[in-house]
Amino acid sequence: MKKIFYLATLVLVSISCKQAIYEAAEDEHANYSSTSLAGDTTVHKLLINGEHTYINEIGGIYYFAEDLTITDEQFGKLLQLTNTSLNTTERATITTSLTSVWPNNTVYYSLPAQGSLNAATYQTFLQNIQNAFNLITAETSMQFVQRTNQPEYIQFFHSTGNNSPLGWSRNRVNRVNIYNWNSPAIIAHEVMHSMGIHHEQCRPDRNNYIIVDVTKAQSGTSINFNIAAGYAGNGTFDFNSVMMYSSTDFAINPSQPVMTRLDGSTFTKQRSYLSTGDYAGINALYPATN
Numbered sequence: 001m002k003k004i005f006y007l008a009t010l011v012l013v014s015i016s017c018k019q020a021i022y023e024a025a026e027d028e029h030a031n032y033s034s035t036s037l038a039g040d041t042t043v044h045k046l047l048i049n050g051e052h053t054y055i056n057e058i059g060g061i062y063y064f065a066e067d068l069t070i071t072d073e074q075f076g077k078l079l080q081l082t083n084t085s086l087n088t089t090e091r092a093t094i095t096t097s098l099t100s101v102w103p104n105n106t107v108y109y110s111l112p113a114q115g116s117l118n119a120a121t122y123q124t125f126l127q128n129i130q131n132a133f134n135l136i137t138a139e140t141s142m143q144f145v146q147r148t149n150q151p152e153y154i155q156f157f158h159s160t161g162n163n164s165p166l167g168w169s170r171n172r173v174n175r176v177n178i179y180n181w182n183s184p185a186i187i188a189h190e191v192m193h194s195m196g197i198h199h200e201q202c203r204p205d206r207n208n209y210i211i212v213d214v215t216k217a218q219s220g221t222s223i224n225f226n227i228a229a230g231y232a233g234n235g236t237f238d239f240n241s242v243m244m245y246s247s248t249d250f251a252i253n254p255s256q257p258v259m260t261r262l263d264g265s266t267f268t269k270q271r272s273y274l275s276t277g278d279y280a281g282i283n284a285l286y287p288a289t290n
Contacts, residue, residue, distance in 0.1 A: 031082040037220055048081045048229040054222040065202075065224045066250075067163040068193050074098050074166065081229055095229060099167030101196050105286045106143045108153035112178075115158055124182060129156060131184035132191055139279040141288040142195075154194050162186060167196035185271045189242050192278075196285065200237065200244035201259060202228045209237035210259050217258045221250035225258065234284045238277035239267050 034044045034057075044055040044062075055075060056063040062075045070078075077098050081091065111129065114122045133144040147153040151171050154164075159177035168174075174194045180186040201210065204227050214222040224245065238244065247257035247266035257266050 031084065032079060041220060043220060043222075044075075046078055046082050048078065051227045051229070052222075053078060053226045053229065056220060056223050063163075063223055064166065064226060065199060066221065067161070067190065068199070069163060069165050070098075071165070071169065071172075078229075099169060099196055101285060102152075102168045104143075105141050105289065106145055107191070107195065108145050108147040108150045110147045110153055110155045112156040112158055117158055117181075121181065125158065125178075128181060128184045128187055132187035135184055135188045135274050136191065136282065138274075140282045140286065142282065142286055154191065162190050164190040164193040166193060166198075168194075183271060185242055185273060188274065189271065192243065192282070195282070197243060197281065198228050199224070200239075200241045202226055203237065204228065206237065210261060211264075212259050214258065216252055216256050217250045218252050224250055234281045235277055238275055240270060240275040241278055242271060242274050243278065244269055 031047045032045070034042050036042050040059050042057040044057060046053045046055065055070075055078070062070045062072070064070050077094050080086070080094050086094070109129075111126060117125065136142050137144065152168060152173070154174040154176050157175060157177050158181060159179055161177060161179050164176045165172070165174045176190050176194055178187055178190065200206075201212065202225075206212070206227065212225050214225050217225065245259070246269040247259045248254045249258065249269070251258050260266055
């Protein structure tokens with residue numbers, strides 16, 4: 001797939017991440033540092049395999065990207081990867097235990113409450129959740145089943161932004177917040193995060209296809225351009241992926257894009273459909289069982 005995905009069972013670790021706070025400016029090459037921004041945001045900077053990974057902690061929640069949250073345990077795993085003394089086997093064990101796929105290619109879900117939405121908007125929201133499911137299942141073996149008593153499921157909410165946790169985790173409810181209730185592809189994008197799929201620009205081979213300059217990104221938004229350590233994409237880089245961002249997303253100045261092709265040209269994102277690469281990726285992560 002042209003996506004980043006995680007494949008294994010989550011292993012809990014006991015680590016006091018929030019106590020390890022340093023000033024990032026003290027050493028730009030430190031394996032781990034953190035600094036506070038305005039409000040309740042702390043930016044954690046982790047040096048993993050020679051690449052910096054940025055995690056925003058906001059109100060005790062860790063964000064790997066603006067729309068992608070990770071658990072304390074997943075953050076702890078990333079923090080472990082800053083240890084340069086780990087051998088190859090230890091490192092591989094950590095990177096394959098960040099999260100896991102949904103068992104039996106089945107995602108259970110709970111529909112959102114109407115809340116403050118008017119009746120017409122609410123019905124459109126519900127229909128577009130189904131449309132998002134239809135986009136994903138059209139060329140895959142995935143199933144979306146309304147939850148009865150299953151302990152692991154995704155719970156949709158109408159919210160002020162779009163975000164989702166990463167992957168399946170035992171006894172966890174994935175809160176999927178949706179602002180763009182009128183866009184099935186954006187809803188599908190967030191559902192795919194809950195399935196364990198990362199942004200396209202986070203592929204470890206992305207530097208073979210694009211140039212990323214986080215110095216041109218707005219303060220606190222470098223998290224959207226992390227390279228996900230230890231993971232593999234599927235197929236060639238997919239500029240048409242529903243999981244890909246535009247050149248100017250999060251740019252300080254739109255005339256100076258954060259991402260370009262290798263020849264310096266820019267590109268735009270699409271949020272209308274799943275690409276051929278998206279389907280190939282899902283099928284690699286969730287192969288048919290029959």
